[in-house]
Amino acid sequence: MLAKIHITLKKDVLDPQGSVIANSLKSLGFDNVNDVRQGKFIELEINSNTKEEAEKQCNDMCEKLLANLVIEDYSVEIEN
Amino acid sequence: MKTHVIVFPGSNCDRDVAVAIQNIIGSSPEMVWHKDSTINQSDLIVVPGGFSYGDYLRCGAMASTSPIMKSVIENANKGVPVMGICNGFQILIESGLLQGALMRNSSLSFICRDIIIKPTNTKTIFTNKSTISKMPIAHNEGNYFANSNQIKEIEDNDQIAFQYCDENGDINSHSNPNGSINNIAGVFNKSKNVLGMMPHPERAAESIHGCDDGRNIFESLLS
Numbered sequence: 001m002l003a004k005i006h007i008t009l010k011k012d013v014l015d016p017q018g019s020v021i022a023n024s025l026k027s028l029g030f031d032n033v034n035d036v037r038q039g040k041f042i043e044l045e046i047n048s049n050t051k052e053e054a055e056k057q058c059n060d061m062c063e064k065l066l067a068n069l070v071i072e073d074y075s076v077e078i079e080n
Numbered sequence: 081m082k083t084h085v086i087v088f089p090g091s092n093c094d095r096d097v098a099v100a101i102q103n104i105i106g107s108s109p110e111m112v113w114h115k116d117s118t119i120n121q122s123d124l125i126v127v128p129g130g131f132s133y134g135d136y137l138r139c140g141a142m143a144s145t146s147p148i149m150k151s152v153i154e155n156a157n158k159g160v161p162v163m164g165i166c167n168g169f170q171i172l173i174e175s176g177l178l179q180g181a182l183m184r185n186s187s188l189s190f191i192c193r194d195i196i197i198k199p200t201n202t203k204t205i206f207t208n209k210s211t212i213s214k215m216p217i218a219h220n221e222g223n224y225f226a227n228s229n230q231i232k233e234i235e236d237n238d239q240i241a242f243q244y245c246d247e248n249g250d251i252n253s254h255s256n257p258n259g260s261i262n263n264i265a266g267v268f269n270k271s272k273n274v275l276g277m278m279p280h281p282e283r284a285a286e287s288i289h290g291c292d293d294g295r296n297i298f299e300s301l302l303s
Contacts, residue, residue, distance in 0.1 A: 013225065016186050016259075065145065068138055068174070070181040071225055 003046050003058045004077040007067045008039035042066060051078045081123040081301075083109040086152065086168075088143045093129035093165065093282060100282040101126070104298040114146040122160050124301060125152055129166030129218075129280060139182065139221045140170030149175050161205055161301065162274045166219055169266070169276030178267055178276045179234060180226035185219070186259025192218040194291070195257050197242040197265045197279055198249050204272040207241060209300040212249050213293035215284035217257060222278040224260035224267070234267060241266035241275055 009015050015037050022036040048054035055078050062074040083101050087094045094111065101109045101124070109126070112119060119125060133142035143149070149171070156162045156177050164172035172178045185191055195217050199210035226234060234240060242265040246255040256263045258278075266277030281294030 012227065013183070014186070014259075016184065016188055020188065065141060066137070068141075068181050070179075070227070070230070071183060 001046050001048055001051065001054050002079045003044050003054060004079065005042040005044070005058060005062065005066060006039060006075045006077075007042065007062070007072050008074075009037060010071055010073055013071045039072075051080070054078045081105055081107040082121060083107045083124040083126070084112050084119050084122045085109045085126045085128055086112050086114060086148055087128075088114045088130065088132035088146065088171075090132040090134060091128050091130035091167070093167075093280065096280075097126050097128045097165065097282040100285040100294070100298055104285065104295055105302060112148060114143065114148045117147045117151060119148070119151045119155055122155060125155060125160060125162045127152065127162070127164040127168030127171050128282075129168055132167055132171065135221075138170075138174065140167060140172075140174040143167075143171045144174035144176075153177060156269070156274050159271065159273050163206065164274075164276040165280055165282065166217075166222075166278055169278055170221065172274060172276045177274050178269055179230055179239075180224055180264075180267065182221050182278070183223040183225050183259075184221050185223050185257075190218075190220040191222070191257050192216065193257075195265075195279060196245050196247060196255065198245040198251065200240040200243055201238045201268070201272075203238075204241070204268060204275075204300075206268075206272075206275045206297055206300050208303055209296045210242075211296060212245065213281075213284075213296060214291050215279045215281055215294045217279050219258070219278055222258045222260065224264040224278075226261060231261060237270055239268045239270065239272075240264055241268050242277055242279070
């Protein structure tokens with residue numbers, strides 16, 4: 001199965017990189033961009049019998065290593 | 081005193097801190113490779129600065145899963161003094177020994193320059209001889225963050241070790257190099273036997289460095 005994991009900064013955490021990206025987009029003429037938040041995308045192949053089991057394992061991976069829960073949120077999507 | 085310095089692939093302050101320990105504490109530290117699994121008996125474990133595992137994923141994240149870290153955590157939980165400097169601080173945070181997170185500097189730049197820090201709690205094994213001190217920082221991710229509940233907990237337990245300040249000891253936004261919340265430069269664990277700090281005391285530890293203010297941290301450990 002293929003797991004797609006998004007890791008994003010929590011809403012109350014400042015994202016200076018996002019702000020700089022937003023400014024650069026505006027300078028390119030994308031005036032309607034209001035806010036940019038930068039995150040990470042991790043794709044991993046995992047052997048598992050069920051989607052539920054794979055999701056549970058990925059959640060565990062995020063909590064133990066892939067995300068830092070002090071500053072980041074994560075979401076997991078499993079595809080067959 | 082029996083002392084240990086952990087060495088990861090990418091550590092680059094391990095020798096500097098070993099020299100500081102040798103010269104100030106008078107103990108020749110055992111250099112422990114990250115793949116070793118045990119530290120049997122120690123009076124001080126230092127997790128040094130550098131760029132362990134190339135800062136992959138998050139600074140310190142990979143190193144925190146190294147085999148030796150289990151033993152570092154066990155020793156810390158037994159009360160052995162553990163000190164993490166710069167990347168070592170990031171590793172101790174990622175391993176869960178210290179609270180909070182170290183994010184990218186608010187300026188988005190790597191900062192390498194002298195700063196001044198003030199000890200916030202001088203009743204610990206690491207800071208009992210500490211005063212306002214000048215020493216270098218050299219990092220890209222030293223912007224300390226913790227949410228408001230965690231900050232309250234850290235403050236209530238006197239866990240703030242050092243704060244960035246100006247020459248007069250005033251803690252203000254001008255003396256904050258990296259955007260750290262409340263100018264925090266270093267923190268302790270709850271029982272104060274684990275210290276993490278971004279500034280490098282081992283790089284300001286003898287007159288040839290141009291400043292030896294960093295000595296007081298190692299001298300504190302002697303008393």
